[in-house]
Amino acid sequence: MLYDDPRLVALYDVLNPFAPDTAFYLALAESAGHVVDLGCGTGLLAAELAKRGHCVTGIDPSPQMLRVARARAEGDEVTWIEGDTGALPFVGAADLLVMTGHVAQIFLDDAAFLATLKAARRAIRPGGTLAFDSRNPAARAWENWTRERSSKCVKAPDGRTVEVWHERHAEPDPLATGRAAFTTYYRFAPTPEMPEEETLSAASELRFRTRDELARLLAEAGFAQIDWYGDWTRAPVDETSRELIAVAR
Incomplete structure (x- = not known):
């Protein structure tokens, strides 16, 4: 859903605070210069990355979410863009592009998700990384x-x-x-x-896509190497995993 009611936007950080997934992406970004957060929401991760010295671009279609993001303590250190995948050609090469909070699952159609993955591939510099999470249907x-x-x-x-x-x-x-x-x-x-x-x-x-379905789309988008994790401690994926976390290059 697109968050456009200020009352619901105000609740977003209460319901989605700094958590193990945030720590996972912060650790993944340690060596990245430019990080793009596609679907950045209220900017919790993007602002924290900027606080740690990264060059950060946050992209989200909701002006209400971006209003909260810009008001953060480090909000003026982030380049905020109201938009979607179509903004990627204009942000400059990324060392790391992330789609957190199960954003990957809002793409109901495989063609739309594949187009997003291809756009991400073009936005990442050679040797750069795409990372996202999706709930494991199992x-x-x-x-x-x-x-x-x-x-x-x-x-x-x-x-x-x-x-x-x-x-x-x-x-x-x-x-x-x-x-x-x-x-x-x-x-x-x-x-x-x-x-x-x-x-x-x-x-x-x-x-809800299986790991095989996600892997097929990533390969079709041009990603040759994919590391898979089943939770935020980097445990391998098994039948009990709640998450499918992809780190692709």
Whole structure:
């Protein structure tokens, strides 16, 4: 989904704080001069990379997300671009291009994802690296997209308590279709200043690709070497892995 409601954008960092995936990409970038963060969101990773001395370009289609990104302490050290893959030819050669937060799964069509991978290949200098993550379909993450299994309460920046949960749409088994659609609900509890309870919702659909499918697309895009990890500690992929993390050259 495209984050365009300021109330949901304000919750993004609360729901997606600095975590093991952030540390993974920071470590991967240690020797990189220019890093491009495609789908940078609110810029948590991009700003941290800039703080550590990297030249960083952050690209995202949401102006609301970029508003938060620009306001970060290191926001003026990052080149922010409102856009998508079409911006890549104009950012200069990258040592590392990352697509974090399961951004790879928003490309429902293989042709669209392949076009993105090819654009990334052209944007990376010889010897450079592309890295991204995708949920492993074998882990069946969609089975937890019910209110009972996914509900959690967080505190919004304005102090309101918000219950957040997912509900998967009725559809064939995503293992057969490769796709899963769901709606995320945000129930804002009332406060003395805002006495009315309010619930917002946002619908999403994600593509779940196997490692073989991802490898085929990467090879077709021109990547000859791919290192695969099943979690953020760089463990190998096995049948229990929740993630498919690709580091391609």
